[in-house]
Amino acid sequence: VCIHRVRSCSGIRFIKSKYVCVFDKSALKFSHQQRLFRTSAVSCGQIVQFKLSDIGEGITEVTVKEWYIKEGDSVSQFDSICEVQSDKASVTITSRYDGIIRKLHYNLDEIAYVGKPLVDIEIDASKGVSPEEDVVETPPMSHEEHTHQEIKGHKTLATPAVRRLAMENNIKLSEVVGTGKDNRILKEDILNYLAKQTGAILPPSPKAEIIPPLPKSETVPAAPKDRARKIPVPVSRPIVFSGKDKTEPVTGFHKAMVKTMSAALKIPHFGYCDEIDLTQLVQLREELKPVAQVRGVKLSFMPFFIKAASLGLLQYPILNASLDESCQNVTYKASHNIGVAMDTEQGLIVPNVKNVQVCSVFEIASELNRLQSLGSAGQLGTNDLTGGTFTLSNIGTIGGTYAKPVILPPEVAIGALGKIQVLPRFNGKGEVFKAQIMNVSWSADHRIIDGATMARFSNLWKSYLENPASMLLDLK
Amino acid sequence: MVLQSSLKNCLQLSCILRTPKAGFRSTTSGSLIIQSISNDVYQNLAVEDWIHDHMNLENRQVLFLWRNSPAVVIGRHQNPWQECNLRLLRQKNIKLARRRSGGGTVYHDLGNINLTFFTCRKKYERMENLKLVVKALKALRPRLDVHVTDRYDILLDRHYKISGTAAKLGRTNAYHHCTLLCNADKVVLSSALKSPYKGLKSNATPSVPASVKNLFEEDPSLTCEVLLDAIAEEYATQHQIDHHVTLINPADETVLPGINNKTKELQTWEWVYGKTPKFSVSTCFNMVYKDSVLDVKVDMDVKHGRIEVCNIDLPEQWLPPALSSELVKSLTGSKFCPNETTTLATTLLRVCPQDEELQNRWNVLCENVVTLM
Numbered sequence: 001v002c003i004h005r006v007r008s009c010s011g012i013r014f015i016k017s018k019y020v021c022v023f024d025k026s027a028l029k030f031s032h033q034q035r036l037f038r039t040s041a042v043s044c045g046q047i048v049q050f051k052l053s054d055i056g057e058g059i060t061e062v063t064v065k066e067w068y069i070k071e072g073d074s075v076s077q078f079d080s081i082c083e084v085q086s087d088k089a090s091v092t093i094t095s096r097y098d099g100i101i102r103k104l105h106y107n108l109d110e111i112a113y114v115g116k117p118l119v120d121i122e123i124d125a126s127k128g129v130s131p132e133e134d135v136v137e138t139p140p141m142s143h144e145e146h147t148h149q150e151i152k153g154h155k156t157l158a159t160p161a162v163r164r165l166a167m168e169n170n171i172k173l174s175e176v177v178g179t180g181k182d183n184r185i186l187k188e189d190i191l192n193y194l195a196k197q198t199g200a201i202l203p204p205s206p207k208a209e210i211i212p213p214l215p216k217s218e219t220v221p222a223a224p225k226d227r228a229r230k231i232p233v234p235v236s237r238p239i240v241f242s243g244k245d246k247t248e249p250v251t252g253f254h255k256a257m258v259k260t261m262s263a264a265l266k267i268p269h270f271g272y273c274d275e276i277d278l279t280q281l282v283q284l285r286e287e288l289k290p291v292a293q294v295r296g297v298k299l300s301f302m303p304f305f306i307k308a309a310s311l312g313l314l315q316y317p318i319l320n321a322s323l324d325e326s327c328q329n330v331t332y333k334a335s336h337n338i339g340v341a342m343d344t345e346q347g348l349i350v351p352n353v354k355n356v357q358v359c360s361v362f363e364i365a366s367e368l369n370r371l372q373s374l375g376s377a378g379q380l381g382t383n384d385l386t387g388g389t390f391t392l393s394n395i396g397t398i399g400g401t402y403a404k405p406v407i408l409p410p411e412v413a414i415g416a417l418g419k420i421q422v423l424p425r426f427n428g429k430g431e432v433f434k435a436q437i438m439n440v441s442w443s444a445d446h447r448i449i450d451g452a453t454m455a456r457f458s459n460l461w462k463s464y465l466e467n468p469a470s471m472l473l474d475l476k
Numbered sequence: 477m478v479l480q481s482s483l484k485n486c487l488q489l490s491c492i493l494r495t496p497k498a499g500f501r502s503t504t505s506g507s508l509i510i511q512s513i514s515n516d517v518y519q520n521l522a523v524e525d526w527i528h529d530h531m532n533l534e535n536r537q538v539l540f541l542w543r544n545s546p547a548v549v550i551g552r553h554q555n556p557w558q559e560c561n562l563r564l565l566r567q568k569n570i571k572l573a574r575r576r577s578g579g580g581t582v583y584h585d586l587g588n589i590n591l592t593f594f595t596c597r598k599k600y601e602r603m604e605n606l607k608l609v610v611k612a613l614k615a616l617r618p619r620l621d622v623h624v625t626d627r628y629d630i631l632l633d634r635h636y637k638i639s640g641t642a643a644k645l646g647r648t649n650a651y652h653h654c655t656l657l658c659n660a661d662k663v664v665l666s667s668a669l670k671s672p673y674k675g676l677k678s679n680a681t682p683s684v685p686a687s688v689k690n691l692f693e694e695d696p697s698l699t700c701e702v703l704l705d706a707i708a709e710e711y712a713t714q715h716q717i718d719h720h721v722t723l724i725n726p727a728d729e730t731v732l733p734g735i736n737n738k739t740k741e742l743q744t745w746e747w748v749y750g751k752t753p754k755f756s757v758s759t760c761f762n763m764v765y766k767d768s769v770l771d772v773k774v775d776m777d778v779k780h781g782r783i784e785v786c787n788i789d790l791p792e793q794w795l796p797p798a799l800s801s802e803l804v805k806s807l808t809g810s811k812f813c814p815n816e817t818t819t820l821a822t823t824l825l826r827v828c829p830q831d832e833e834l835q836n837r838w839n840v841l842c843e844n845v846v847t848l849m
Contacts, residue, residue: 055645056600065553065753078647083552085681088628089643089652090552090578108753109679174529174647177734251782252810256823263827322830331830349819378815379566382839385822409826 049117099123157184303365308464310356339388352388412445506536507715517547519726522738538594555680579642580683587659600650612710636689659692675759749781
């Protein structure tokens with residue numbers, strides 16, 4: 001009966017949509033038509049007023065706090081419709097029917113009354129009001145073969161075929177835990193659930209999966225030859241990927257990063273890389289770690305890298321400069337505010353250690369501890385995050401050797417530190433020894449910095465780190 | 477991967493919980509008393525969700541006992557900015573959680589015990605549960621003046637609130653949980669639950685503040701352990717089961733499959749802050765900059781925890797209009813969150829004119845706007 005009506009509504013295309021969920025390929029082909037079906041079809045089913053059922057404790061009115069569905073959405077029996085609140089109790093109202101939501105009787109924060117209509121649901125006329133009968137598949141919600149439903153605010157993914165299998169066996173989808181991607185309920189999950197109940201493994205039944213039960217008055221309508229076959233068991237299982245693309249707007253911090261990185265691209269970068277032998281520094285740090293610990297500070301390698309960089313900047317101040325927008329003037333910054341790239345939940349944050357040129361290695365370590373704990377708690381302040389003049393990025397803690405770091409404007413140079421690896425190297429006597437090797441990758445603004453300057457700075461920085469005792473000579 | 481099927485009958489949980497001694501008694505009524513070994517508010521709330529979603533409570537009921545390390549728990553439809561001092565929470569590392577039941581905001585610490593009564597939807601009955609608690613208290617100390625109000629609070633000495641209630645009803649199951657103040661830190665409690673945020677307009681469920689008192693103050697021998705024991709005893713009696721409390725580990729996936737996902741969800745920003753009903757902030761503040769004090773007016777509409785509409789009124793030309801509109805544009809769509817705003821503003825500064833004065837003004841303005849969050 002329904003099909004006749006549908007046919008008269010908008011022609012032969014709609015007949016095909018009935019088989020959409022059965023043949024995966026056809027779903028994609030007819031996705032366009034399905035949308036037409038939904039937007040232009042005249043209401044062909046019966047509209048049922050779903051009343052707000054008794055909450056208990058003699059409660060007669062509740063406040064509608066959240067709608068999980070909107071008009072036009074498709075719902076299945078037991079899907080969550082809305083959340084209402086009454087006197088400290090939050091109640092999840094679930095649908096008694098399968099169908100399409102045609103009207104919401106209340107807006108948010110309105111008072112709803114027990115026993116009065118909550119939503120109007122258009123259910124399939126052919127199956128009547130009783131929810132226990134076998135269900136003809138409901139039209140897909142969006143232009144895909146899968147119906148997405150929400151149960152208690154969680155999306156439960158299952159193909160209409162799986163849903164039918166569950167329905168035929170009186171299984172509530174909410175009781176089955178899906179093992180597919182995104183907790184999708186697969187046919188196997190239903191079968192396993194059944195097996196546990198009946199004590200037997202049911203053979204996969206192609207019939208149950210493929211044939212939608214037609215109302216008796218119907219004949220199979222004229223359609224292309226594929227549709228007329230009863231049991232088209234596929235020879236090889238088609239791989240069905242039902243993941244959905246997710247688009248979200250770029251906002252907040254990420255939007256700001258887009259701006260910054262786009263500006264950074266305008267800077268002509270050149271790169272310079274080198275290898276540093278940290279064998280001596282590793283040993284020195286081992287000796288100093290407990291000393292710092294006693295003073296309540298965790299000592300990593302970064303304070304040494306930072307201090308060495310500052311000593312280098314004293315000799316090559318152009319690397320601690322800033323070029324104005326019109327490229328007319330170069331400002332040599334007096335303070336060495338060295339930024340340390342930090343990986344937080346939000347993404348890449350770069351707080352900086354102020355005035356490294358007058359700080360001891362220990363003070364830098366202490367400051368780093370403070371910045372790190374604030375960073376992981378998401379509590380860094382504006383002062384810590386602004387005013388940087390030069391940046392070091394220790395990507396090696398995550399991994400990698402060489403990198404191509406991007407300069408953070410308004411700075412003109414940046415260094416990326418790879419991981420420390422134990423590698424064989426030759427010493428002065430031509431013997432092979434175990435060396436602690438780290439790679440550094442510098443990027444600099446080629447408009448005001450030339451390769452030679454960068455190389456010399458890097459060599460100086462490298463010499464301080466390879467021979468930490470030499471730092472003592474130049475420490476301020 | 478075949479273990480999901482028994483969730484309906486909670487086979488696994490029952491298997492582990494069945495002890496030889498209690499076996500014969502517990503199978504008759506089947507009710508259970510379980511206690512969490514964790515003090516993590518998110519893990520414990522996840523256990524509630526798990527039991528609510530997966531256990532078949534047609535023929536049995538469950539009492540769940542739990543305590544949390546310092547945390548503020550807001551009701552499902554509440555506004556955290558309205559309910560508590562978020563700044564203080566961050567400073568003192570007090571967690572913020574949103575539960576799935578309705579009701580108002582509470583402060584938890586180890587001196588507070590939480591009781592959750594799980595039943596099927598039909599047997600949902602809050603008064604009975606609270607009367608059970610009062611009965612247990614009176615059995616311990618007959619002279620204790622405690623009674624249940626019609627707002628489902630428990631009052632001590634007719635005046636002080638020692639317990640608050642909230643509930644969640646689903647399709648087949650329901651739960652009613654309540655707190656009980658034994659020995660909580662009242663100083664932190666009152667400062668945590670006092671919101672400093674002005675100019676908020678919202679339809680979120682407001683909390684009803686009340687004077688509180690610890691049972692410990694009334695009688696120092698009433699510790700959390702003593703109270704938990706008394707309540708479990710009363711529950712066991714009324715449900716005709718052994719007074720046997722089963723310990724449960726909220727991180728154990730084998731006993732509670734899927735629990736870690738539930739715990740994670742409860743910790744997401746989208747749940748804790750994003751579920752706040754739409755609200756607006758409309759306020760003026762005095763911004764101190766160098767030697768002057770300036771009036772700044774801020775209007776924001778916040779939906780799903782994100783700034784939908786933003787307007788900042790500054791004294792004329794204090795910031796170049798291009799800069800202030802850039803700030804407003806960037807704030808629109810971003811989270812109503814101090815960390816997000818700070819990182820956003822400081823990152824944007826990199827592409828602003830490198831004028832020290834301008835940059836200082838920008839920073840001061842942003843710091844002030846952040847205090848609203």
